Amino acid sequence: MKLLFLILIAPLISYSQTNDSIFLRKIYNTALSKGEAYEDLRELCKTIGARISGSAEAAMAVQWGEQKMKSYGFDTVYLQEVKVPHWERGTKEAGWIRTSEGKMLKVNLLALGGSIGTNGLLEGEIVAFNHMDELKKASKSQVQGKIVFLNQAMNEQQIETFRAYGGCYTIRGNGAVEASKLGAKAVIIRSLGLAIDEHPHTGSMHYADSIPKIPAAALSTQDAEILAQILKKQKANFVFEMDCRDYPDVVSYNVIAEIKGSKFPNQIITMGGHLDSWDTGEGAHDDGAGIMHCLEALRILKVLNYKPINTLRCVFFMNEENGNRGGETYATWSKSRGEIQLTALESDRGGFSPRGFEVDGSEKYVTFLQSLEKHFEPYDLSIFRPGYGGVDISPLKRSFEGIPLFGFAVDSQRYFDFHHAPSDVFENVNKRELELGCAAIGAFIYLLDRNYSIFLP
């Protein structure tokens, strides 16, 4: 019986696999020979550039995204209102090391996102810690009235740079609170980057309700190294000015395009990245590349006249960087409309050479993901394993119990050279690497759609 079944079914499987294989090849060929992602990214980076939530650039990016999606003729394109925080760097931002010998050295610094300003020039003696744990163990008398310098470096021995980032994230996110608890008047951190260079890296930080707010900034890794060297020999002060501050929330939008499901329009497969960026560089890798990956994937499926079984939805999320309001709004909205979110995919690790996909989901989905690896052998993808989906899509877990979330994995080695830094510009994205990412996501979304039944609740 089983043998007979296999004999009967084998040609069908083989036919279907061949069809998949041919279709995947078409997706790749289109991305590599008739791709639009690279020029779209150039447009976003060069005509708009950095686009932090609440800024004029973010508003223009919303318009740009909507127009671009409409130009591709998807079934539906619409905006989804999101109230976002509005923090501005201001116009004053400069810092110096003043050694005990009276020498002044200018440093490259960026206020951390959400920091208060210094209210004019702020100067204080520097007290340095090589690790967050050292600061936590310090006494008030060590820190009181001083400027804390957190010189914790990302661990270069981690092969996956995201792990190194995760291990160091706390100095940026929690440095101000921990320093302020001990009476510090400001905190400066070593930028979260693996390269030793002149670019400071900003990023989100937070304050706690009962702890006084103090200004927080990141020095370039190069300046952090110089400062550490100075402090080995003598005391030093840090002097800086920043006039960054919060403004009232602003109305902004997620930007959404869909190809309606031919059989199950209420069953949704979501893919996306974030449209906002930090207010430095051009948000090219983070996350211009990610939204181009998804937009181009949907465009290619349309160009190839693919009629999806379920609705394929591409979302340019707003405000991933400092609030995730777009992701939160989207999950709540989708649930309230009675949609069935089958699964979601996020691309937010840069436009580098693709390596594969990770899944945040139950064992069943890990096995499913691994079953897809064979389709990608011709394209040299090898990462098909449990892992992380993405920040924007993570609120879907709250709204849709058990939903598996996929994360697009690319080569991570260069990502933190550019992440949240002035160097995150279009020129640092490679055309082929970006295009291969678009193709991989197009192919993956196609396979998710074809195998949708595994995602049914």
Place this chain on the structure above:
Amino acid sequence: MKLLFLILIAPLISYSQTNDSIFLRKIYNTALSKGEAYEDLRELCKTIGARISGSAEAAMAVQWGEQKMKSYGFDTVYLQEVKVPHWERGTKEAGWIRTSEGKMLKVNLLALGGSIGTNGLLEGEIVAFNHMDELKKASKSQVQGKIVFLNQAMNEQQIETFRAYGGCYTIRGNGAVEASKLGAKAVIIRSLGLAIDEHPHTGSMHYADSIPKIPAAALSTQDAEILAQILKKQKANFVFEMDCRDYPDVVSYNVIAEIKGSKFPNQIITMGGHLDSWDTGEGAHDDGAGIMHCLEALRILKVLNYKPINTLRCVFFMNEENGNRGGETYATWSKSRGEIQLTALESDRGGFSPRGFEVDGSEKYVTFLQSLEKHFEPYDLSIFRPGYGGVDISPLKRSFEGIPLFGFAVDSQRYFDFHHAPSDVFENVNKRELELGCAAIGAFIYLLDRNYSIFLP
């Protein structure tokens, strides 16, 4: 019996695997935290730069390599004499398109390596072919007295860029011969590169004994596209001058370092890349990165006090680019000394993010290679398959029957943006990507040494 054997042997296997695993981690940690490859590459690129065989720079590079190897305290460091060809670009190199309307456009071009000069300004009507096969099918009357323009593009739909290069190589290698057969007075080719940019890419070409030699040059892909557009609308001439030419052979050297085998000093495991480069850019990826990979691998094994079973030999081969005299000399020399060459590894695909290893050898060695994959799982290497070794080590096959040759495989997407072009400079090599390559090779050579018995004749 078998079961008992397994019970007895299992802890040993496990112990040995754990030891391997710990040692590999040490190799990676050393490369990533105490690496010298990046600064060594900077030195080679910035104090010497491009170093074509026979040039003063190549001679200085030999001295630099010997000093560097000696500074690391290997058991033996020596030079191996190699007679190399000596071709020079000269000082005149310029080209223009002259349209039938009389408009002149300057192009970026590079003489192909080995080309004759133009003997003053050379001008001729352009006859264009989009593929080598078109030229081969052309008649004498179409080509006679004209300048052939071979505008065959690398196939961007190939995922492995080396395949795309292989498919297009003939326009550079054989273009002059094929054009001259039909009476052309010169040949210009579209550069072998996937990006559309302003950099021309040089590389080797050849002449045939009975066919008149004609000048050969490569235009940047951007200029090739412009020229193709012009030719759609009107005829055009090409005008250029080059004073490149051959000189008599020059004495040069392979540069060699060894750690002697503690048990079998006459059994050799060779690893290497090539010290020479083309005479443009700085030979950073091609093949500065490759020789740094191997030098650093050997240095790390020494620093970690590893006592190899067999002799580990790092060779900086001379003259890979236009003759492979270094590789030929080495294979003959090794054979003549009665050495047992167990196997060899080459790194000559750039300093990009490592992907794994290929083997050019019998099925036994493919299986062996695949058995090594597990060791590299923590380091995200996934290519362990049949493939190519490298040009420098290929003559070993002639001298040592059945010898398996390993090639180090890195991400290939960006390689042909830099290959043989002015853009192949130090700044385009990423520190971490280079260091991960050094570690991968160090680990691989260690595993080859530990498993040497499989290579015994």
